[in-house]
Amino acid sequence: MKRVGSAKLYVSVSLLLPAACLFIWRTAWWPIVVFVVWSAITIVLWMYSERKEQRDRQARLGHALQTSAIRTLNHHRHDWMNDLQVLYGYIRMNKQDKAVQYVEGIRERMIAESRIAKLGVPSLVTYLQSFRTMTHSLQLHVVIDGELDLEELPIDKNGVAETLIDLMNMYRFGMKQRTGEPAKLTLQLARDDKSLHAVFFYDGEWNDIDDALHKIKQRLRNSPLQPISSEQSLAELPLKAELRG
Incomplete structure (x- = not known):
């Protein structure tokens, strides 16, 4: 999670470099090309990071739900075993x-x-x-x-x-x-x-x-x-x- 957040931060900050080129070489054409290409790559990397972060969240949520379900089933099983033991005792003692x-x-x-x-x-x-x-x-x-x-x-x-x-x-x-x-x-x-x-x-x-x-x-x-x-x-x-x- 932290690695994904850091990657998104680095990608965002990296836009400062082509933006600085645009400011320094205002009359040249190549800074514009670099800025457009760099921005496109940044958008792709940002979308990839967002999707990965969403998949990680869903995986953690799924794991938490599974763990909770297992705990709940174990508690119910424990209760059922206790109920059966009590009933068995009453039946044996008539x-x-x-x-x-x-x-x-x-x-x-x-x-x-x-x-x-x-x-x-x-x-x-x-x-x-x-x-x-x-x-x-x-x-x-x-x-x-x-x-x-x-x-x-x-x-x-x-x-x-x-x-x-x-x-x-x-x-x-x-x-x-x-x-x-x-x-x-x-x-x-x-x-x-x-x-x-x-x-x-x-x-x-x-x-x-x-x-x-x-x-x-x-x-x-x-x-x-x-x-x-x-x-x-x-x-x-x-x-x-x-x-x-």
């Missing part, structure tokens, strides 16, 4: 009531994950599904009221998704690390005829509450999601996005 209760918990968890997968915006879905692989200090619980597909709503869906992701990152990086039980963050999503509602509930400590509130206020300034109340709280942050039309 505790049918416990087994049925545990299966019901698995079913509810699958319903919640299915609703996340149907949110419609890939960046938000991927972030929510892979959150457990990012940190062990903060537990995220997502509650979605019914079937919610942001793609079907007349709102800036990408703006909403980016805002939600940024806010969750602010909670993740702004929280105070503690031993024992992890902090808990709940995101509730719902909609009515006029608005999309998002509410954050946080149970934990902060490194700097004033700084966190300032950053959240700045992030929401031009966001489709706006605070419902003028008094913002990190423990409970209700937001809404008005539906267009």
Whole structure:
């Protein structure tokens, strides 16, 4: 990345040489030819550098997505193995009531994950599904009221998704690390005829509450999601996005 940036800088600066020739030999014809040829070569090299930089960015992004997907699958596999071991233990001990209760918990968890997968915006879905692989200090619980597909709503869906992701990152990086039980963050999503509602509930400590509130206020300034109340709280942050039309 740095090498590509340096090459683009050198290519740009190199134009000063034929430009200087034009200034020094104003009446000669050859500086014009040199300048035109040099400019053409510079444009070609610049375009090559741009394309290489774009390919490198795409390669890094693809690698990051693959790594995130592998981590998420490993976490799901670990959870499934734990579930199977618990169920196997209940079955061996002939505790049918416990087994049925545990299966019901698995079913509810699958319903919640299915609703996340149907949110419609890939960046938000991927972030929510892979959150457990990012940190062990903060537990995220997502509650979605019914079937919610942001793609079907007349709102800036990408703006909403980016805002939600940024806010969750602010909670993740702004929280105070503690031993024992992890902090808990709940995101509730719902909609009515006029608005999309998002509410954050946080149970934990902060490194700097004033700084966190300032950053959240700045992030929401031009966001489709706006605070419902003028008094913002990190423990409970209700937001809404008005539906267009």
